[in-house]
Amino acid sequence: MNTLPKWIDIVLIPFLTLFLAFFVSGLVVVAIGENPIRAMQIMINGALGSDYGIGYTLFYTTNFIFTGLAVAIAFHAALFNIGGEGQAALGGVGVAIVALSLDGTHWLITFPLAILSAFVFGALWALIPAFLQARRGSHIVITTIMFNYIAAKLLGYLLNGPLKKPAWQAPETRRFEDGAQIPFMKDIGEWVGLEITRTPLNISFFVALICCYLVWLLIWRSRFGYELRAFGHSENAAVYAGISPFRITMITMILSGGLAGMMALNTVMGEQQKLVLDHVQGAGFVGIAVALMGRSHPIGVLLAAVLFGILYQGGTELAFEMDISRDMIITIQALVILFMGALENLVRYPVENTYMRMLRGSG
Amino acid sequence: MVDTLTNEGRPAAAASPPPAIELSGISKAFGPVQANKDIALNVAKGTIHGIVGENGAGKSTLMSILYGFYKADKGEIKINGVPTEINNSDDAIAAGIGMVHQHFMLVQPFTVLENVILGAEDGALLKPSLAKARSALVQLAKDYELEVDPDAIVGELAVGFQQRVEILKALYRSADILILDEPTGVLTPAEADHLFRILEGLKAQGKTIILITHKLREIMAITDTVSVMRRGEMTATVKTSETSPSELAELMVGRRVLLQVDKTPASPGETLMEVRNLSVIGDNGVPRLKSISFDLRAGEILGVAGVAGNGQSALLEVLGGIEAASEGSVTLKGQPLDLSHAQTAGLRREKGIGHVPEDRHRLGLIMPYQAWENACFGYHDAPEFQRSFGLIDNRAMLTDARGKMDRFDIRPQDPNLKAANFSGGNQQKIVLAREIERNPDVLLIGQPTRGVDIGAIEFIHQQIVALRDQGKAILLVSVELEEILALSDRIIVMFDGKISGERLPEQTDENDLGLLMAGIDPRESAA
Numbered sequence: 068m069n070t071l072p073k074w075i076d077i078v079l080i081p082f083l084t085l086f087l088a089f090f091v092s093g094l095v096v097v098a099i100g101e102n103p104i105r106a107m108q109i110m111i112n113g114a115l116g117s118d119y120g121i122g123y124t125l126f127y128t129t130n131f132i133f134t135g136l137a138v139a140i141a142f143h144a145a146l147f148n149i150g151g152e153g154q155a156a157l158g159g160v161g162v163a164i165v166a167l168s169l170d171g172t173h174w175l176i177t178f179p180l181a182i183l184s185a186f187v188f189g190a191l192w193a194l195i196p197a198f199l200q201a202r203r204g205s206h207i208v209i210t211t212i213m214f215n216y217i218a219a220k221l222l223g224y225l226l227n228g229p230l231k232k233p234a235w236q237a238p239e240t241r242r243f244e245d246g247a248q249i250p251f252m253k254d255i256g257e258w259v260g261l262e263i264t265r266t267p268l269n270i271s272f273f274v275a276l277i278c279c280y281l282v283w284l285l286i287w288r289s290r291f292g293y294e295l296r297a298f299g300h301s302e303n304a305a306v307y308a309g310i311s312p313f314r315i316t317m318i319t320m321i322l323s324g325g326l327a328g329m330m331a332l333n334t335v336m337g338e339q340q341k342l343v344l345d346h347v348q349g350a351g352f353v354g355i356a357v358a359l360m361g362r363s364h365p366i367g368v369l370l371a372a373v374l375f376g377i378l379y380q381g382g383t384e385l386a387f388e389m390d391i392s393r394d395m396i397i398t399i400q401a402l403v404i405l406f407m408g409a410l411e412n413l414v415r416y417p418v419e420n421t422y423m424r425m426l427r428g429s430g
Numbered sequence: 431m432v433d434t435l436t437n438e439g440r441p442a443a444a445a446s447p448p449p450a451i452e453l454s455g456i457s458k459a460f461g462p463v464q465a466n467k468d469i470a471l472n473v474a475k476g477t478i479h480g481i482v483g484e485n486g487a488g489k490s491t492l493m494s495i496l497y498g499f500y501k502a503d504k505g506e507i508k509i510n511g512v513p514t515e516i517n518n519s520d521d522a523i524a525a526g527i528g529m530v531h532q533h534f535m536l537v538q539p540f541t542v543l544e545n546v547i548l549g550a551e552d553g554a555l556l557k558p559s560l561a562k563a564r565s566a567l568v569q570l571a572k573d574y575e576l577e578v579d580p581d582a583i584v585g586e587l588a589v590g591f592q593q594r595v596e597i598l599k600a601l602y603r604s605a606d607i608l609i610l611d612e613p614t615g616v617l618t619p620a621e622a623d624h625l626f627r628i629l630e631g632l633k634a635q636g637k638t639i640i641l642i643t644h645k646l647r648e649i650m651a652i653t654d655t656v657s658v659m660r661r662g663e664m665t666a667t668v669k670t671s672e673t674s675p676s677e678l679a680e681l682m683v684g685r686r687v688l689l690q691v692d693k694t695p696a697s698p699g700e701t702l703m704e705v706r707n708l709s710v711i712g713d714n715g716v717p718r719l720k721s722i723s724f725d726l727r728a729g730e731i732l733g734v735a736g737v738a739g740n741g742q743s744a745l746l747e748v749l750g751g752i753e754a755a756s757e758g759s760v761t762l763k764g765q766p767l768d769l770s771h772a773q774t775a776g777l778r779r780e781k782g783i784g785h786v787p788e789d790r791h792r793l794g795l796i797m798p799y800q801a802w803e804n805a806c807f808g809y810h811d812a813p814e815f816q817r818s819f820g821l822i823d824n825r826a827m828l829t830d831a832r833g834k835m836d837r838f839d840i841r842p843q844d845p846n847l848k849a850a851n852f853s854g855g856n857q858q859k860i861v862l863a864r865e866i867e868r869n870p871d872v873l874l875i876g877q878p879t880r881g882v883d884i885g886a887i888e889f890i891h892q893q894i895v896a897l898r899d900q901g902k903a904i905l906l907v908s909v910e911l912e913e914i915l916a917l918s919d920r921i922i923v924m925f926d927g928k929i930s931g932e933r934l935p936e937q938t939d940e941n942d943l944g945l946l947m948a949g950i951d952p953r954e955s956a957a
């Protein structure tokens with residue numbers, strides 16, 4: 068039919084878009100009087116040049132997989148969950164409660180419970196906007212973004228009150244004891260006899276990979292996924308087929324919020340080993356770009372999450388090495404998000420036209 | 431068989447004016463699909479020229495090329511003998527071409543006047559344009575029987591009037607050539623007749639009209655010449671006076687077609703469904719269905735006639751479990767149905783009510799879903815499609831779809847093709863196969879042949895009659911009177927959310943039903 072071959076759609080267009088994004092970023096670097104080629108080298112080298120760099124890259128990737136999957140799953144039901152930030156923040160509370168109360172035991176006990184708790188807290192935070200949309204028609208884009216602010220304030224209250232480390236100035240919990248210390252990649256490396264530099268990369272990374280598979284299974288192989296996608300394509304047709312929009316909206320948002328909440332496993336249990344105010348650090352929003360770029364497919368989300376991991380880690384190195392401020396790094400990351408997420412058609416139309424012309428020329 | 435004149439073969443009358451439209455060698459491909467192949471078409475000035483063809487024959491593509499929506503890959507367009515480049519609708523308008531689309535392109539909350547000047551404003555200020563348009567409208571109304579209140583809000587006008595606004599828009603832009611795409615789909619017979627009078631009037635004033643339709647009756651009634659398209663090619667152009675509906679149908683399909691439905695008299699059995707005082711109130715508080723009562727018996731086809739938008743959709747939706755009723759009751763085989771909740775379509779299916787919805791694009795199919803996913807849509811929770819852990823058995827669904835595609839001759843026979851890539855007729859067959867093969871006691875069918883090609887219509891009608899003969903009760907909603915008359919064993923007519931009359935098909939005709947569709951019962955007013 069009137070469609071492009073898959074390799075153009077999946078490989079060529081994202082690659083060209085990415086190239087364009089880096090090209091424009093390069094112009095920005097030139098504009099501030101630095102060498103863009105060198106900046107690029109530093110970024111890539113910083114992100115992938117050592118096991119230390121790779122560790123950090125994959126640590127960020129883990130965050131983005133969780134939040135990217137959260138957005139992607141909701142996308143399939145035509146729900147735009149931009150509340151990943153708040154859901155992840157609350158997921159952190161879930162993790163902290165389990166960790167603080169059970170850190171006298173063993174991580175094999177605390178970790179599964181923390182997964183559950185992170186999921187439940189994130190899900191509950193998504194459930195209220197879901198209910199408001201399904202029953203009252205309040206648009207989920209508005210409510211979820213508002214809930215991000217509420218979540219931030221709520222977290223602030225908890226960390227200045229009930230969860231705060233006693234006799235301590237900073238708004239954070241006490242450090243988790245050994246029973247809530249999950250294995251880091253360094254530890255896992257040691258089990259199999261590999262020496263790996265210590266980075267925050269931890270076992271949550273594997274949980275994220277498992278989630279990719281489960282989300283794929285759910286969306287494309289389960290009855291619920293079938294109904295969810297049908298609902299996403301056409302609510303009217305879904306109702307005709309006996310699918311309840313209320314049920315789909317609620318369950319989808321539970322899963323979406325839950326996945327966003329699970330991000331906190333990586334930051335709270337992995338990186339910080341305590342709950343701090345800004346443990347999410349914008350990953351909830353990056354998840355939107357990751358889902359867009361990954362076409363809401365778990366494999367796409369995984370690849371996009373790796374790319375953003377590289378950008379984050381490489382950007383940090385860049386700030387160290389060159390006279391490029393942190394704001395400039397954010398600008399470059401924003402350009403990539405802009406091109407990959409919003410300006411894809413900039414590349415798509417010319418590619419499509421060229422392809423069609425070639426097809427006609429040869430046929 | 432009348433010999434068919436091709437354009438080249440037509441004897442050129444000496445010193446006659448050049449044709450209003452002369453297309454030659456028009457080709458257009460969408461990817462590998464050749465939508466138009468080397469089309470030649472001459473439309474003589476001051477005539478009504480019909481274009482018929484099945485869905486997907488390329489009529490719309492050809493007209494879109496003429497109106498500048500698409501650009502032809504090859505070929506030449508001459509307007510009044512002058513070669514013309516038409517790259518967009520502005521070019522078309524400048525060349526004097528106006529188009530009345532099947533789905534009106536009107537801004538509903540605007541007045542008639544505002545709609546008419548939209549895109550043709552003279553300057554930054556509206557007032558002079560509006561004043562100019564107002565006087566133009568008065569003149570046009572006088573010339574062509576096109577009366578419309580210029581200050582009426584378009585959204586509040588009846589469909590027939592909205593269509594007049596579309597025609598006025600074209601005429602206001604001084605169109606000499608008017609293209610009408612399926613103009614009578616939403617009109618009562620009386621409104622259609624009025625439209626035809628308008629078209630005759632336009633023709634008398636020297637305007638050229640191209641009428642795209644699938645209703646052969648209309649072609650016969652109003653056109654001077656008719657062109658037939660099939661599979662992207664212009665297969666014949668004939669004088670209307672020298673052809674017949676059955677010949678046209680054959681030219682369209684490429685084989686002999688049964689225009690009549692072959693069916694034996696019904697032998698209705700027990701009453702399967704009793705509908706009493708059923709009312710539905712729409713989202714905006716406006717009643718959609720006002721206290722409807724009827725019985726539906728096993729082994730009969732109950733036809734529901736009426737102009738679109740007179741409560742038929744609400745009737746199907748409430749019976750199909752999509753909408754809730756505000757009042758009234760429905761029993762199925764003596765068991766009352768719970769009508770108080772919307773979104774209970776799943777329960778209806780369990781109880782044995784199948785539903786072929788009026789709008790397969792909006793309701794019946796998920797267009798981006800593949801055929802196999804659509805072939806069980808609504809029945810996807812059936813036990814044979816389940817695996818453990820809430821997973822679905824794709825293979826069982828595929829096998830099921832293959833069987834349906836085979837038995838219903840759905841083409842192309844590829845269960846992995848997306849629904850959107852099937853023709854209208856084959857899409858409808860997917861829906862029908864799905865609903866019929868679940869063996870429902872009652873089947874609700876809305877517009878079974880809307881946008882379906884003639885060849886498939888024949889097949890679909892046969893399936894419906896066969897289902898009736900198996901003793902199923904069928905509620906058939908259609909805006910096509912021919913279809914209602916051909917299939918129904920009993921007919922109810924709906925107007926303004928109520929039943930305006932009931933007839934037996936052998937005791938009525940299109941005029942009688944047409945009056946009922948306008949809310950007038952000729953038998954009562956005669957009495």
